[in-house]
Structure formats: C-alpha cells, structure tokens
Amino acid sequence: MTSHKTETTRLEGDTPAQRLLALLEVIADKDHFFTLQSLVEETGMPKPTLHRMLQQLESSGMLQREADSRHYGKGNRLRRLAENLLLNDTVHGARHAVLSQLVDEVGESCNITALSGGEVLYLDRVETSEALRFYLHPGSRVPVHCSASGKLFLAQMPPAQRRRLLGEIPLKAFTGNTLTDLDALEAEIDTVRQQGYAFDDEEFLPGLLCIAVLALDPNGGKSNLGIAIQAPIMRMSRDKALECLPALHRAADAIAAIDRDAMLQPLTNEVQS
Amino acid sequence: MTSHKTETTRLEGDTPAQRLLALLEVIADKDHFFTLQSLVEETGMPKPTLHRMLQQLESSGMLQREADSRHYGKGNRLRRLAENLLLNDTVHGARHAVLSQLVDEVGESCNITALSGGEVLYLDRVETSEALRFYLHPGSRVPVHCSASGKLFLAQMPPAQRRRLLGEIPLKAFTGNTLTDLDALEAEIDTVRQQGYAFDDEEFLPGLLCIAVLALDPNGGKSNLGIAIQAPIMRMSRDKALECLPALHRAADAIAAIDRDAMLQPLTNEVQS
DNA sequence: ACATCAAGTTCCGATATGCGGAACTTTTCG
DNA sequence: CGAAAAGTTCCGCATATCGGAACTTGATGT
Numbered sequence: 280m281t282s283h284k285t286e287t288t289r290l291e292g293d294t295p296a297q298r299l300l301a302l303l304e305v306i307a308d309k310d311h312f313f314t315l316q317s318l319v320e321e322t323g324m325p326k327p328t329l330h331r332m333l334q335q336l337e338s339s340g341m342l343q344r345e346a347d348s349r350h351y352g353k354g355n356r357l358r359r360l361a362e363n364l365l366l367n368d369t370v371h372g373a374r375h376a377v378l379s380q381l382v383d384e385v386g387e388s389c390n391i392t393a394l395s396g397g398e399v400l401y402l403d404r405v406e407t408s409e410a411l412r413f414y415l416h417p418g419s420r421v422p423v424h425c426s427a428s429g430k431l432f433l434a435q436m437p438p439a440q441r442r443r444l445l446g447e448i449p450l451k452a453f454t455g456n457t458l459t460d461l462d463a464l465e466a467e468i469d470t471v472r473q474q475g476y477a478f479d480d481e482e483f484l485p486g487l488l489c490i491a492v493l494a495l496d497p498n499g500g501k502s503n504l505g506i507a508i509q510a511p512i513m514r515m516s517r518d519k520a521l522e523c524l525p526a527l528h529r530a531a532d533a534i535a536a537i538d539r540d541a542m543l544q545p546l547t548n549e550v551q552s
Numbered sequence: 553m554t555s556h557k558t559e560t561t562r563l564e565g566d567t568p569a570q571r572l573l574a575l576l577e578v579i580a581d582k583d584h585f586f587t588l589q590s591l592v593e594e595t596g597m598p599k600p601t602l603h604r605m606l607q608q609l610e611s612s613g614m615l616q617r618e619a620d621s622r623h624y625g626k627g628n629r630l631r632r633l634a635e636n637l638l639l640n641d642t643v644h645g646a647r648h649a650v651l652s653q654l655v656d657e658v659g660e661s662c663n664i665t666a667l668s669g670g671e672v673l674y675l676d677r678v679e680t681s682e683a684l685r686f687y688l689h690p691g692s693r694v695p696v697h698c699s700a701s702g703k704l705f706l707a708q709m710p711p712a713q714r715r716r717l718l719g720e721i722p723l724k725a726f727t728g729n730t731l732t733d734l735d736a737l738e739a740e741i742d743t744v745r746q747q748g749y750a751f752d753d754e755e756f757l758p759g760l761l762c763i764a765v766l767a768l769d770p771n772g773g774k775s776n777l778g779i780a781i782q783a784p785i786m787r788m789s790r791d792k793a794l795e796c797l798p799a800l801h802r803a804a805d806a807i808a809a810i811d812r813d814a815m816l817q818p819l820t821n822e823v824q825s
Numbered sequence: 826a827c828a829t830c831a832a833g834t835t836c837c838g839a840t841a842t843g844c845g846g847a848a849c850t851t852t853t854c855g
Numbered sequence: 856c857g858a859a860a861a862g863t864t865c866c867g868c869a870t871a872t873c874g875g876a877a878c879t880t881g882a883t884g885t
Contacts, residue, residue, distance in 0.1 A: 292612055293611075294608055294870095294871070294872095295568065295569065295842075295843055295844090295870090295871065295872090296568065296569065296572045296605070296608050296609075296871090296872095297608055297611075297612045298843095299569050299572070300609075300612060300614060300633075303633060303637075304629075304632075304633055304636070306637075307633050307636035307637040307640065308636055308640060309640060310640035310641070310642055310643075310814075311643075311814050312643070312811075312814050314861080314862090315861075315862065315863095316860080316861055316862080319861095324845095325844075325845045325846080326845085326861090326862080326863090327844080327845055327846085327847095327863080327864085327865095328843080328844060328845060330862075330863070330864095331843075331844085331845095332569070335567055335569050335570055336573075338566075338570075339565060339570045339573060340691070341573060343666070343668075343675070344668075345666075345777075345811070348862085349852090349861080349862080352643060352814075353637065353641050353643075353644070355675070355676075355690055355691050356577075356691075357637060358637070358638070358641065358644065360573075360576060360577055360580050360634070360637075361633070361634040361635075361637040361638050362634075362638065363577070363580035363581055364576075364580045364626065364630060364631065364633075364634035365631070365634050365635065365638070366583075367580060367581060367582055367583040368626055368631060393635065393638060393639075394638060394639050395638040395641075395645075397641075397642045397644065397645015397646055397648070397649065398645055398648075400638075422649075432639075440640075440642060443642065443646070443810075443813050443814070444642045444645065444646060446813075448645070448646055448649040449649060449653050451653075503635035503636070503638065503639045504635070567841095567842070567843095568841085568842065568843090568871080568872060568873090569842090569843090587832080587833090588832075588833065588834095589831080589832055589833080592832095597874095598873075598874045598875080599832090599833080599834090599874085600834080600835085600836095600873075600874055600875085601872080601873060601874065603833075603834070603835095604871095604872075604873085607834095621833085622832075622833070622881095826885105827884105827885095828883100828884090828885090829882100829883080829884085829885105830881105830882085830883080830884100831880100831881090831882080831883095832879105832880085832881080832882090833878105833879080833880070833881090834877105834878075834879070834880085835876105835877085835878070835879085836875105836876085836877080836878090837873105837874105837875100837876100838873105839872105839873090839874105840871105840872080840873075841870105841871090841872070841873085842869100842870085842871070842872075843868105843869085843870070843871075843872100844867105844868085844869075844870085845866105845867105845868100845869105846865105846866100846867105847864105847865085847866095848863105848864085848865075848866105849862105849863080849864070849865085850861100850862080850863070850864085851860100851861080851862070851863085852859105852860085852861070852862085853858105853859085853860075853861085854857105854858090854859080854860095855856105855857095855858085855859095
C-alpha cells in the first residue's frame with residue numbers, strides 16, 4: 280500500500296543510487312506529466328536535490344521535458360529500458376513453462392501480454408502444434424481496443440485515464456467486429472470488468488478468437504500482465520473458450536505466484552555450509 | 553563525441569547515477585542469469601565497482617541472486633518498476649496513435665519533435681509504407697536552422713532568446729539550400745511566423761522535403777511540440793505539401809489536446825483501499 | 826587431498842559526488 | 856505592477872564512489 284501519501288511519502292534508501300531508483304518508482308506511477316514542485320510535495324525531499332536528480336535523468340534521456348521546461352514526462356530511453364526489462368525477464372523461463380503447460384492443456388496457442396504505452400505488447404507466446412495457426416511474434420504490438428488483453432487493461436484503469444486514452448486513440452476498424460464506437464466499447468469494458476475475462480471475437484484478425492484474463496496479484500493493485508488463448512474460429516467458439524477458463528485462470532494464478540514468490544526475500548544466508 | 557571506444561567500454565555516464573542507469577540497461581538486455589564476471593567482461597568496468605553496484609541493486613530488491621550466490625537475475629521490484637513505467641505511460645501511446653493516423657492519411661513518414669537544448673529532438677516517428685523512404689530514428693537530433701520544426705520553434709521565441717541561440721550555434725550548411733545567412737534566416741522565420749507552418753526544402757538532406765506545424769495550445773499554454781511530414785521530393789512538392797496542411801493541423805490539435813489533458817494534476821488520485 | 830586458478834569479496838585512501846540551506850531568477854497571478 | 860510561487864544556482868560540508876591490491880571461496884585437475 281502506498282497510501283500514506285498524506286505527508287511524507289518517504290521514498291528513500293541508504294545510498295544515492297537507491298534513492299534515485301526510489302524516485303524512478305514514484306515517477307513510474309505518474310500517468311500525467313509532473314513538475315518539480317509536485318515531487319517535492321509528494322516526497323518531502325529538498326527541492327535542489329530533486330532538481331539535480333531530474334536534471335541527470337533528463338540529460339541522459341530518461342526523462343523529457345515539455346517545451347515549457349516545467350513539466351517532465353518519461354523519455355524514450357526510459358521506455359525502452361522498461362520494455363527490455365520485461366521482454367528479457369529472468370522469470371521469463373518460469374512464465375514460459377506455465378504458458379507451455381497451458382498450451383498443452385487447451386491445445387491452442389497462448390501468449391502473455393503487457394500494456395506498453397497504450398498498446399498491448401506481446402511478451403511471450405507458445406504456439407499450438409496444430410497445423411492451422413496464427414503467426415504472431417513476441418515483441419509485436421496490438422491496439423488496446425481490439426484485443427482481449429487490452430480490454431482487461433482498460434477495464435482496470437481509472438476512468439479518467441481510460442477516457443483520455445480512448446479519446447485520443449482512433450478506434451480503427453480491423454474487421455467488421457472491431458468495436459469502433461466509444462459507447463459500445465465502454466459497455467464491453469464494463470462487461471469485461473464484471474466477468475473478469477475478455478474475448479476478442481475476430482475484432483483484430485478475421486477468424487481469430489481470443490480469450491484472456493489478467494495475472495492478478497490477489498493483494499490488489501493493478502496488473503500489467505495478461506494471459507490469453509488464441510485460436511482459429513474453426514476450432515474455437517466462445518462456449519469452447521469458456522471451457523478453457525479454468526485452465527486459463529490456473530495459469531494466471533501460477534504466473535501471479537511466480538511474481539509473488541520472486542518478491543519474497545530469500546533470507547538465504549542462514550544456510551551454513 | 554559519440555562513444556568511439558572499442559566494444560568493451562560500453563557502460564558510461566557522466567555521473568554515478570547515470571552510470572548505474574547504464575548498467576541497468578545492460579542488465580535489461582540479459583535474457584538469462586548473469587554473473588559479476590560476465591559484466592566485468594562486457595562493460596570493462598573494474599570488478600569492485602560493479603560489485604558494489606550489484607550489491608546495492610540486490611539489497612534494494614531490484615536484483616535477486618540465485619542460491620549459488622553468483623548468478624543474478626532481475627528482482628521483483630525492478631519488474632514492478634518496469635511494469636508501472638509502461639502501464640502508466642499513456643501519453644506516448646496516444647501521441648503515437650495520432651501520428652500513425654496521420655501517416656495513414658497522407659501516406660508519408662511523419663514525426664513529432666521538440667526543442668531540446670537548442671536542437672530539434674525527434675520524439676517519435678512513423679514511417680510510410682512506401683518503399684522509398686528516408687530513414688531517421690527517434691532520439692536523433694537536427695539543428696534548428698535547417699529543419700521545419702526548428703524554424704517554428706525559433707519563430708515563436710522571444711527575439712532576444714532567438715538571437716542568443718542563433719548566436720551560439722554555427723549556421724552550418726548541409727546542402728545548397730541551407731540558410732546560412734542570419735538575415736535570410738530571420739526573414740524566413742518571419743514568413744514562418746505569419747504562415748503558421750514551415751518548410752524544410754532540402755535544407756538538411758538532399759531530396760527531402762518537409763512541412764511542419766506546432767501542436768500549440770491556443771489557450772496560451774506554451775506546450776510546443778512540432779509535428780511534421782517528411783517525404784522525398786520525388787513524391788512531394790511544396791504545393792502537394794500544402795494540401796496536407798489540414799490533416800497536419802488536425803493531428804497537431806489532437807496532440808495538443810493530449811498534452812493539455814496530461815498536464816492536469818492527478819486530481820488526488822484516490823485509489824481507495 | 827592438495828595445488829592451482831578463477832571468480833567473488835573486502836579493504837581503504839583519494840577523490841568526486843551528493844546534499845540541501847540560502848539566495849537568486851523567472852514565471853504566474855491578482 | 857507588485858507579491859507569491861516555482862524553478863534555478865551557489866557553495867561548503869558530508870558522504871558515497873572509485874578501483875588497485877589483497878584476501879576468501881569454490882571449482883578443477885592431477
């Protein structure tokens with residue numbers, strides 16, 4: 280819980296380097312531009328100190344200042360860093376194993392996704408052994424409004440943030456099923472939120488049906504990991520997809536568990552030799 | 553001075569903080585576990601230095617060590633950081649979407665620029681699908697005096713500031729069309745100010761014609777991003793470029809709207825518990 | 826088992842960086 | 856146009872960084 284923002288949301292560490300990383304965490308939570316002053320108030324750090332940190336981040340391309348020189352936003356280098364971190368994650372192996380098992384269970388291609396810059400990023404994917412398959416690469420991107428994972432990400436966003444994103448992204452039609460009407464999409468997102476899962480029923484690629492859930496940490500908080508099953512409609516219907524839901528949820532829980540386990544500090548050093 | 557070092561000395565920055573971030577970038581690229589020694593070899597940094605950095609990253613939960621205590625992997629906190637960075641970064645996605653749509657409309661490569669340190673910085677770019685294209689990457693920089701966006705930035709500057717900036721940088725000639733005479737440049741800038749748009753007519757790269765406008769918030773907010781269309785003269789003339797102006801202005805307005813929204817304070821985002 | 830070597834770890838003085846109160850400059854607003 | 860607020864610079868003090876050298880640990884070979 281990051282909730283005691285009331286006064287000093289102390290974000291500090293023992294060393295300058297750790298303090299900088301803590302600052303990055305505060306910045307990572309921003310979906311708006313932010314100012315020096317806002318950080319001063321949020322963190323309680325002295326203004327010159329934050330100013331220097333921001334200056335370093337900016338001059339190394341991690342942050343970017345708007346032309347008014349007052350508002351900061353995330354820079355390309357920081358974005359690339361984050362994407363590479365996720366794409367090459369060391370728990371990748373563990374996640375991949377979960378994904379493989381899911382593919383074994385349901386017999387269709389599955390993938391893990393994350394939201395990145397308003398688009399859905401494919402982090403990993405395991406193909407079905409069936410001959411007929413859709414060919415999609417890890418690292419590629421898909422719009423939020425016409426992917427199952429994307430709808431889930433949208434569903435868990437604060438309304439204001441979602442509205443802004445959807446307001447500025449054209450709801451481009453890829454197929455006849457693509458939801459291009461904002462109200463219809465919002466209604467769909469409501470449904471998705473209640474159900475806890477989402478379909479992509481030929482909304483992006485003709486003939487492709489997809490069902491997804493989030494890898495949610497039960498402790499609450501938003502998730503940036505989705506897991507999905509993708510199959511040609513020749514082999515998959517909505518009803519058939521729903522039958523896979525338990526397996527899908529099991530996989531999602533497993534992936535959430537990987538993340539949770541990774542969080543536990545090993546406290547290993549008690550292992551004397 | 554770009555890094556001319558041999559392959560080894562990759563990890564550099566002017567300050568310890570920046571060096572740490574550079575290290576994180578190296579780590580971000582790892583898709584497997586890594587050891588201290590491997591980083592020593594890859595970066596050429598002294599072993600104790602890297603050891604200290606890794607120690608700090610580990611003790612703050614950014615990295616994790618395997619049971620053998622020699623192999624490092626990415627920690628949960630680092631993964632969290634990366635996810636949040638991407639999760640909350642909707643501005644970039646929205647801008648990118650506007651850019652993509654513009655490229656669809658006009659059929660040529662477009663980019664978003666900002667003035668940064670007296671140079672024009674390419675924030676984002678979407679390529680045309682045409683075979684013949686100029687290849688320019690986001691993150692690169694171009695002098696103000698020979699780019700369409702740059703002239704716009706100059707045109708809206710207070711005269712004193714513009715004069716100072718132009719006095720500091722040499723008006724280097726890149727092509728025969730480059731304006732290297734200060735008076736001629738000032739005259740061009742006057743024209744640009746009146747028109748509200750600017751050309752770059754082979755002033756930077758031979759064969760490249762470019763037209764740009766500012767994403768200007770009319771309410772006085774000085775959020776000045778530039779948005780531009782770039783095309784080979786084989787397919788683009790000044791007249792043809794002018795026909796794209798309406799689309800360009802529409803895109804500029806959309807981007808200005810995004811920025812205006814994103815400037816709003818987080819409205820005390822109450823993610824209640 | 827012991828020698829050998831490679832990787833990891835600790836030590837420490839010199840240096841560079843971070844730190845942040847105070848003062849200064851610029852912008853915003855009434 | 857003057858006051859308040861945000862951003863920026865200054866600068867002496869404190870502290871983290873740096874990295875060569877030495878030490879410890881664990882793996883390998885005979």
